[in-house]
Amino acid sequence: MPVIGNQVGLTVDRIVLATDLTSASEPATKYAIALAKRYESSLILTHIVDLSIATRSEKGVVGVSLADMRRKSSVEMERLLKDFGRLGVRATAHALESHNPADAIIDLSEQLDADLIVAGTHSRHGLSKVILGSCAEGIIRHASCPVLTIGPNAKPLLGRAISFKTIVFATDFGVESETKASIALAFAQDSGAKIYLCHVLEHDGQGGTPLIELRDKIGSILQKMIPSSAYDWCDPECVIEQGNAATQILSLAQRVSADLIVMGAKRGSSFLVHLNNGIVGDLLGRAECPVMTIASR
Numbered sequence: 001m002p003v004i005g006n007q008v009g010l011t012v013d014r015i016v017l018a019t020d021l022t023s024a025s026e027p028a029t030k031y032a033i034a035l036a037k038r039y040e041s042s043l044i045l046t047h048i049v050d051l052s053i054a055t056r057s058e059k060g061v062v063g064v065s066l067a068d069m070r071r072k073s074s075v076e077m078e079r080l081l082k083d084f085g086r087l088g089v090r091a092t093a094h095a096l097e098s099h100n101p102a103d104a105i106i107d108l109s110e111q112l113d114a115d116l117i118v119a120g121t122h123s124r125h126g127l128s129k130v131i132l133g134s135c136a137e138g139i140i141r142h143a144s145c146p147v148l149t150i151g152p153n154a155k156p157l158l159g160r161a162i163s164f165k166t167i168v169f170a171t172d173f174g175v176e177s178e179t180k181a182s183i184a185l186a187f188a189q190d191s192g193a194k195i196y197l198c199h200v201l202e203h204d205g206q207g208g209t210p211l212i213e214l215r216d217k218i219g220s221i222l223q224k225m226i227p228s229s230a231y232d233w234c235d236p237e238c239v240i241e242q243g244n245a246a247t248q249i250l251s252l253a254q255r256v257s258a259d260l261i262v263m264g265a266k267r268g269s270s271f272l273v274h275l276n277n278g279i280v281g282d283l284l285g286r287a288e289c290p291v292m293t294i295a296s297r
Helices: 023-039 066-086 101-111 136-142 177-191 211-224 228-232 245-255 279-286
Strands: 014-018 042-050 091-098 116-120 147-150 166-170 194-201 237-242 260-264 291-294
Touching: 014 023, 014 101, 023 042, 023 116, 023 147, 042 066, 042 101, 066 091, 091 101, 101 116, 101 136, 136 147, 166 177, 166 245, 177 194, 177 260, 177 291, 194 211, 194 245, 211 237, 237 245, 245 260, 245 279
Parallel strands: 014 042, 014 116, 042 091, 116 147, 166 194, 166 260, 194 237, 260 291
Antiparallel strands: 147 291
């Protein structure tokens, strides 16, 4: 997505759909199809044969035979390609084998210069168990393009069309936060969506700064992320919450009936290094809408 000043030109020419070929991946597949149709994108379907759980022998007592995994991958991906073709979606398939599915997906997306990765989660506990093994964290941390994750509690996509009407952009003011805000704004502009820019204070104050003064300062920073041209097509709002980050972001998203949450995901960010404390896990596991994460370059 090209950056011009503090604005982003929204291009979604190539979408990588990562699937484990089970029913749990169907919601993500529907979102990927809808996005491909909206943006006239090429859809790249990929399934990773996870060599870390495969056995070489058909008689293996533990695990699934590699031959069976390859057969299933071939048959199911061919079926999906036919479905995509009937829906008028341009699609190709890449069956890969790797001991590290996350790396394989990221490598493929970079080779193809993908604009978006779409994936789904199985577990109602966020990232503890996800498609393609436990690899969603790796994709979110290291992908060079935005990643759209469809969690187990995300409301199903109704119909075959997609248009985001309300977007929540949550920021911790980390590296490239302005660029990430611009991507959220670009998706909002494309759909004519209402957008809320949100920061969560997890403490009463910082460095002795009074809470009222701190809120004013944060509000000013959020406002600076909004280019003046944005007011020509929407009425963006800045929201400052206090408490647990995941809980407050999800609460805001529920209050405003958000159909997309956008957030940063840089290496070492508070949203990721505290994964075990449940921030990203809670968001992906409990969100009632898709979550788009944007990693720093």
